[in-house]
Amino acid sequence: MSHADTEQQRERTDDPPVRVTIVLPCYNEEEHVVDEVKRICSAMDASGYGYELLAVDDASDDGTLDRLREVEHLFPHMKVVAFGHNGGAGTVRRVGSRRARGEFVVWTDADMSYPNERIPELVATLDADPEIDQVVGARTQEMGTHKMLRVPAKWAIRKTAELLTGTRIPDLNSGLRVFRKDVARPYLRLLPPGFSCVTTITLAFLSNQHQVRYVPIEYAKRAGTSKFHFVRDAYRYILQVLRMVMYFNPLKVLMPPALWLLGIGTAKFVYDQVHSPFYLPNNTVFILMTGLLIAAIALLADLIVRSREHT
DSSP states (O other): OOHHHHHHHHHHHHSOOOOEEEEEEESSOTTTHHHHHHHHHHHHHHHOOOEEEEEEEOOOSSSHHHHHHHHGGGOTTEEEEEOSSOOOHHHHHHHHHHHOOSSEEEEOOSSSOSOGGGHHHHHHHHHHOTTEEEEEEEESSOOSSSHHHHHHHHHHHHHHHHHHHTSOOSOSSOSOEEEEHHHHGGGGGGOOSSTTHHHHHHHHHHHTTOEEEEEEEOOOOOSSOOOOOHHHHHHHHHHHHHHHHHHHOHHHHHHHHHHHHHHHHHHHHHHHHHHSTTOOOHHHHHHHHHHHHHHHHHHHHHHHHHHHHTO
């Protein structure tokens, strides 16, 4: 072993233990991925936190992986991971979070849109308060593509999530967040492969009464080309909101329509009996039976959820 290698090994041994793992999905970010790595590492080096940066190339079509390999030796805390096929941002974050050595896991993006120099601030906020389990950078503005369509769609989805979780959510799908690994571990298997993974981890925490704090952040226009597809990804976001709340609290989704149908059916039954005693129209029976069936499914689903919690 050379003298230089010995010195480098000694420096790494003297580093503080890893407390923070930063998972950085990289897909076709060749032009700016090194700048993003520099920004993250500079901020973390100055913070005093022991950290590791998992830069995961998600089978990029350009030279992203080559650029990461070229500079890997310059950043001793960075580890480059290469996927053999494109798995999606959610897959990268799930795999990276499971491999994490730190007690705090940071999710962010490599497209220069998030203020990654503020990662130590978010980590310190989580570290300072044991009652908090996740800190999310809540964007104060929308800078994505299809802005005229995204803003109302995201507002509607966010309001639906707030209604179902009973919690105010300033930003449902921010890509910049830090959470406690031990708290998130049971929910990692639920992460979908696409962008809605950030929505999933938010709803998983809120639905299970884990405290989430939101810190306002600026959001810049992304570098490179957006991978967001409005129709496909908006549909997935809506579906994921309903799926996650159903998974943890099915009564929130199913019982309100069941009670509405039962109420309408009862009112119509009374009306029918007043106007036509002893006559029960088929539509009245249909409304009442549908309400009863949905209520029964809701109670059965809730029973399954409760039994799962004790296994």
